[in-house]
Amino acid sequence: MSSETLLYIIFAGIIALLLALFQYFRKGKNMSKLNMFFSFLRFISVFCVLLLVINPSFEQIQLSVEKPNLVVAIDNSTSIEHLKQNTQTLNFIEGIRNNVALNEKFNVDFYTFGDQLKVLDSVSFSEKQTNIHNAFKQLSQVYKQSMSPTILISDGNQTYGNDYQFVNSFYKHPIYPVILGDTAQYTDLKIQQLNVNRYAYLKNEFPVETIVVYNGYENVNSKFVVSSNDRVVYSKDLKFSKEDNSKVVHFTMPASKVGVSKYKAEITPLSNEKNTINNTKNFAVEVVNQKTNIAIVSDFSHPDIGALKKSIESNEQRFVSILKPNEVVGQINDFQLFILYQPSNRFKLVFDKFKALNKNYFTIIGVKTNLNFVNNSFENYRHEISNQKEDYQAELNTKYNPFIIEDIGFESFPPLHSNYGSLHFDHPIDVILNKTVHGVLTNEPLLLTFENSGRREALLLGENIWQWRAHSYLQNQSFHEFDDFVGKLVQYLASNEQKSRLRVDFQSFYDGNNHVVIKAEYFDKNYVFDARERLNIIITEKDSKSQITRPLILKNHHFEVNLSGLEPAKYNFTVKSKNGNISKSGSFEILEYNVEQQFLNANVSKLEQLADNSLGTPYFIANSSGIFNEILGDERYVSIQKSSRNTIPLIDWKYLLAIIALSLGVEWFLRKYNGLI
Structure with missing residues (x-):
């Protein structure tokens, strides 16, 4: 006062x-x-x-005592029950709840994790995936300030995600792993990995590669068998020893029937094997009888050409040829789509032929493009010529209609090098990406499509798209997202099918542990996306004929439904619009596979390394009583008295x-x- x-x-x-x-x-x-x-x-x-x-x-001064947090993260995956550690885990959790000294000294917070981190509701050991790294990443957002020692109750077996043993780089609290399982080595045969293409072509053969691993000390014999519909289609005798403990089996199989063919690969179990679930892997191949041939036409070399070829051919149904302009005319009927990379005067004969045959094509304009030739040859648009260059970044147009586009982080992609100047169009266009300069939207298209006289065209106004593919890999550790984007664009351009007001995006088969997501788009009579429509999906299990109906949820300018709870089986489905009376049908198959049941014991080495990196101590569940004494006696974990001054x-x-x-x-x-x- x-x-x-x-x-x-x-x-x-x-x-x-x-x-x-x-x-x-x-x-x-x-x-x-x-x-x-x-x-x-x-x-x-x-x-x-x-x-x-x-x-x-x-x-007014108020005094308060802030206790440190004790975080308890519990692995809720099915591997815990598979290793028969569920009862001990529940007893240990109950021991934490009933420890009076621990609850007096700490604010004890319980979480479970599998695919995602959740506040503890119940422990069911039913999660089909484990991502320990992601659990700590989410915990780091919650516990940024106060000291929060963490008890990790897990077998250490992570099915996907980044390596978790180095989470101390962002999670700054001691971690005490309670290891579920033991270090005993059991005699075991397992199929470590099975590589096969998702697609094969009718009357061709598709390759299969299988890696079989043996853990044990004795010399053993087994048999590798691949069967389909209870009929053996391939088999091979294998011998293993302590020194020769892995085999790579290469073979090819015929693609004789259109559709999804399901196979089961199995290594015959040994008599004393403890875990036989990992002796089997199911896989499927979709046999198609149509192959899309695509030609990239250019009169000079550029990294973009190789990146596009790799991206397009990531789908086994597509084959890319790289041609010079003078090589196109004699082969023009062999291809469903042409990608014209930075056309020049040498493309004149090519354009004349395209106009005569009404061919679809995708034009990429860069700094080496002859804009005078483009303006004189292309009848649908003109590009202003300024002789100046500019770097443009991309921004997704979420209202793009012709097909579903996912935002794969276009705004963070490196800029494309292009010519400065506006485009003038004679026909309506559909813009996929807009140009931005230093984060400012220019209202000029960077990537667009349009249709004219039954012909589909696309135009990209920039070069160095190879940097986009590389950046996508750095962000996601996979080319899949970028390749999928290019694949959808190519699929749209390579087809002359009329627009449909209801489009459904799904896969022919899903691995049992992956999200089974079906997406759809609905358009009004003017082919404008209609978010007011209500879509339902009717799913029928082929064998039992049982049906379920679920609504599709509106999400980012498309509808989608998550069917991850379905059991492995074959299904037919129909997506229906409520008001427009339009429907689309299809079928898919969910393959049976549980990666959590492939483990024999705990991943002790990684959990011990995790504890060492974070200045914690590992404990086995059978000898975990000492963890309470250590945490209670650690002088780093003390209550803090805080004072707050309030003016009243x-x-x-x-x-x-x-x-x-x-x-x-x-x-x-x-x-x-x-x-x-």
């Missing part, structure tokens, strides 16, 4: 006192006890009112109003009682 406010309070007290004395002792009134009491009550009332007018503020205005003090009301009420009552009113 300032000295000025204190003077106001003293002055208010004097005024209140003078007013009270003036009221009851003017004109020679006697100094009776009753008048003195009345004067006191009037002084209290007036003084409190003046205090409210002055409204002084008071500082007097007007917020409700008791002052009660005092004013009480003093006025008592004064009025006594005056009434004594006949003074």
Whole structure:
């Protein structure tokens, strides 16, 4: 409180006192006890009112004790139950709950994790995937400030995600792994990996590569068998020893029937094997009878050409040829799509042929493109010529209609080098990507498509798209997202099918552990995306004929439904619109595979390394009692006393109003009682 406010309070007290004395002792009134009491009550009332007018503020200091957090992260995956550690785990969790000293010293927070981190509700050991790295990444967002030692209850077997043993780079708390399982080595045969293409072509053969691994000390014999519909289609005898403990089996199989063919690869179990689930792997191949041939036409070499070829051929249904302009005319009917890379005057004969045959093509314009030739040859648009260059980044147009586009982080991609100048179009266009310069949207297209006279065309206004593919790999450790984007564009351009108002995006088969997601788009009669429509999917299991109906949820300018809860089987489905009376049908198959049941024991080495890197201590579940004593005795984990200083205005003090009301009420009552009113 300032000295000025204190003077106001003293002055208010004097005024209140003078007013009270003036009221009851003017004109020679006697100094009776009753008048003195009345004067006191009037002084209290007036003084409190003046205090409210002055409204002084008071500082209040509150002391609090903040306990450290103890984070308990529990592996809720099916591998825990598979290793028969579920009962011990539940007992250990109950031991933490019932430890009085631990709960007095710490704020104990329980979490479970599998695919995602969740606040503990129940422990069911039912998660089909394990991502320990992601669990710590999410915990690091919650526990940034206070010291939070962490008990990790897990077998250490991670099915996907980044290596978790180095999470100390962003998770700055000691980690105490409680290891579920043991280090015993069991005799085991397993199919470590099976590589096969997703697609094969009718009347061709597709390759299969299988890696079989043996853990043991004795010389053993086994048999590798591949079967389809209970019929053996391939087999091979294998011998293993302690030194020769892995075999790579290469073979090819015929693609004789269109559709999805399901196979089971199995290595015959040994008599003393503890885990036989990892002896089997299911896989499937979709046999197609159509192959798309695509030609990239260029009269000079550029990294973009190789990147496009790799990206397009990531889909086994597509084959890319790289041609010079003078090689195209004689082979023009052999290809469904042409990619014209930075055309020049040498492309004149090619363009004349395209116009005559109404061929689809994808044009890429860069700094080496002859814009005069483009303006004279292309009848649908003109590019302003400024002889200046610019670097443009991309921004996704979420209202693009012809097909579903996922945002794969276009805004973070490196800029494309291009010519400066605007485009002028004679026909309506569909913009996929817009140009931005230093984060400012230019309202100029960077990538677009359009249709004219039954022909589909696309135009990319920039070179160095190879950097986009490389950046996508750095961001996702995979080319899949970028290749899928290019594949959708190529699929759209290579087809002349009429637009459909309902489009459905799905895969022919799904691995049992992956998300089974079906996406759809619905357009009105003007082919504008209609978010008001309601879509439902009817799914029928082929064998039992049982049906389920689920709604598709609107999400980022498309509809989607997650069917991950379905059991492995073959399914037919129909997507129906509620108001438009339009439907699309298809079929898919969910393959049976549980990666969590492929483990024999705990990953002790990684959990020990995790503890060492984070300055914690590992414990086996069978000898975990010492973890409580260590954590309780660690001097790093102490409670902190905190003080908070709050400034409280007097007007917020409700008791002052009660005092004013009480003093006025008592004064009025006594005056009434004594006949003074």
